[in-house]
Amino acid sequence: MKKIVSLLSIIAFVSMFMLMACSSESATGTESNSDSTDQTDNNNTDTDNQEADANEPEEIIEIDWYYPIAVGGPLTQVIEKMADDFHADFPNIKVNPIYTGSYDETMTRTQTAVQGNNAPELAVLLSTELYTLLDMDAIIPLDELIEDNGGEEFINDFFPAFLENAQTGGSTYGIPFQRSTIVLYYNKEAFEEAGLDPEKGPENWDELVAYAEKLTQTDGNGNVERWGVEIPTSGFPYWLFQGFALQNGKNLMSDDGKEVYFDTPENVEALQLWLDLAHEYNVMPQDVIDWATVPSDFIEEKTAMIYHTTGNLTNIRNNAGFEFGVSFMPGNKQYGSPTGGGNFYIFKDVPEEKQQAAWEFVKWVSEPERAAQWSIDTGYVAVRESAYETELMAAYVEDFPQAAVARDQLEFASAELSTHQNGRVYKAINDNLQAAVVGQKTPEEALKDAQEEADRILAPFN
């Protein structure tokens, strides 16, 4: 198939060129023609180069690293510098960082590359892609590499919550890199106004309701001027819902990604509370709340509290015209939050020496000092406990204590929802959560339907 197609396109260009060649005056035609041929040429040289790389034994090992950027700021430079510094430390390895857009785009690009037998050596992808990558047979287990480099002691320094999505079936496949959790942001001035202690957020569900009721402001006509709390429900409501589920018992899926537990009584209760905030207590807007507008609403003081990712810390810090606090998401039976963000993966169809080189880089990047610096640069949670013991991090947290909340919450955090056929399972739970939010289904119905749908999707894996 591929051959036919490329043959045809060659015929296309050649025939166009020949047609135009007999005319002396068709300037536009020839121009556009050479343009297209140029581009094809470039592509050819690209592949040629890559092949040459793979075949010739070289002194310097080059590895490609696909990375996404999901937070604001000039992070490309930070990454480039990282690669340069590494090259200075390891002159025989050269890392080529390739910015590949958002997480989704990076995943798409990686999948395409793997299918085209052109896999990168290293990529940062969502921690939840683990099972998809395994189903594609794209990545290698890191156990031996870890064993050779400190073993248990090394890997156990990473926060266990971050490792949950990186390990399955007794093997480790990913190394945490840029990771986040959900936290509660609150407006300290609004707290003071409402007679609440501005130094701490609501600690449990009852307080959440009580605080939100005090914080909600209406005008003379009963129209709300400021909401008590906003919890986003667009795009990926499952992530927020996971927080509620964890606070009320346990996570939504099994460790092997083959089973989900959506329709437990605890989850129904949790979803009921979420809905009650809007419908029973009138402290949150009804219907779907857009993920992207929630931070703006908070900054504009249209809401006094929001649930959002720790990755938003820098944005809110730069833009809020008032004092704000950060706290754990309120717990019920316990505190709880899902983790989010991306891990390093090393790919299968590349020579072993390159895998080894990629591993050197991963290890180097994860050193406590660098993990600390990366956290400060980005707002992500530093992935290792020892990172917080560095002077650098200690000084930062001292100056900006809000930054430590996400770390402290990690003790209660758990893996983000991740299963085989991830996309479809997300759709099942997201659609049904939204159906409940807009009042089309009761919490029982919604979670039961989501469960049935997910069971059907996961049936081939059980």
Next chain:
Amino acid sequence: MRKKWRSNQLKVNIYAWLLLLPSFIFLFLFTYLPIFQTLSLSFYRADLSIAEPIFTGLENFRLLMEDKVFWKVMTNNAIFALGTIPLSVGIGLIMALMVNRAIRGIGWVRTFFFYPVVIPMIAIANIWLFIYTPSYGLINQVLGFLQLPDINWLGSTSTVMIAMIIMVVWKEAGFFMIFYLAGLQNISKELSESAKIDGASSLMIFRKITFPLLMPTTLFVLIIAVTNSFKLVDHLVIMTQGGPNNASNLLLYYIYETAFSYWDQGYAATLTVVLLVMMLVFAVWQFFGLDRKIHYS
């Protein structure tokens, strides 16, 4: 003599084919070939859980029948078409009638009606997202000013489709106005002038003369409108991602989700086949039914 004619004819054919070849190659690669590939892939199961596609016959089509989301998006496409087409075409006609006169400032009015056409859908989605935003969006600020309650336009299943339809009508009406304007300028003034002398009212002239003469334009516009109603999904990426609970999801967006979020290629192919069949049926109907009536010139 006959031989010469033959060789001449052969030459014409070769020339014709050489001239058509560049277009044909691209059409083959990106219109005909994909249609056949989609058709064949729709009989396979090809997703991330298996390494090689497995032939499953009509299994994908059976799944389609059971897929609630599929039926939801089909219904939505119908609502979207029924909501946008008559309104945008009707308003387009009214606009054309209004600006087809010589009064001061008419150029500006025409410009204002038409400019949404040249703005990319994705930019329009950004603008209208802000217009529809709860509490400080433009519409809700106006509602607030009138002491009316806030409406979560895009977040509620009951309003999200209406919001989309309003936006698309705003974008498309000016486009259709242009075609009607062209149509109106082809109608001779004398006919309506003499009718006016006979004492016919403006409304009467419109109903008996103008509108029937505009029929070919109306049919042409309807074709574009129907095709567009299947094509326009860019805004969903920005505004709702098909939510809440698929209330604003459309077939092409569902294909996009299935192919590029779930990587379920077999099913995406099946959905594409459905879209293709609908477009083809419409095309055939147009070629063999409508086209006769439009070819008036």
Next chain:
Amino acid sequence: MKRLVDLSMYILALLWVVPLAWLVVTAFQPKELATSLSPHFVFTLDNFRDAWEAAPFVTYYINTFIIVFGILAVQLVTATLAAYAFARLNFWGRDIIFILFLLQIMIPADILIFPNYNILRDLGILDTKLGIMIPYFATAFGIFLLRQTFKTIPFELDEAARLDGCNLLQIIWNVYVPLAKPTFIAFGLVSVSHHWSNFLWPLIVTNSVDNRPLTVGLSIFAKSFETGAQWGQVTAATFMVIFPLILAFFIFQKQFISSFMQSGIK
């Protein structure tokens, strides 16, 4: 009655211009004022500076230019050649092939996103500008439009050129192309504004900043996962994306409208 028509016309026009006005006002106001319908207007370019710094809009602009004009250049060539064949050459199977070509109007590449993605993968040109452009290189719409125009050109001119010793391509270039100039302009404007707006296809095909056009860049900017929607910046970015189009439209208003009109008349 006439008064009423006039009045409703102006109201409708006003209604139609509101979204643009709202966009402009928000983009040029400090972000603190972005969310209030206050009568005070404070002019600032801060939003533009922030947006400009936050995303590589220069690259996006260049990409869009290359893509849009690259498509147009190839389209003009392929469509002119094919249109001449359909208009003037009497070859076997012409009508059937013509209908086969017109199929592309009913089944545009826009709805074949999924299968075309696979073809691009097989060709190995995913995430290239060529990949974004290539499905649009053949244009049934352009062929159709030009064929209609070519048909109106007197055959005698064709004959005369032939007697002067022009070959086929020289005839097309010297006789048909100059006479069809208005149609070329009309088609060019429609093609450029169409592909400037194209979104879903480049979204799927591109992964890198180097190849991303403005529309995709804008959507990524507006939907930035962590920071959420910053209305001031988003409206400024939106304004930057539509500004060249709007400007071109306001300057070449007459040509634009008559181009679109012409493209609709058969």
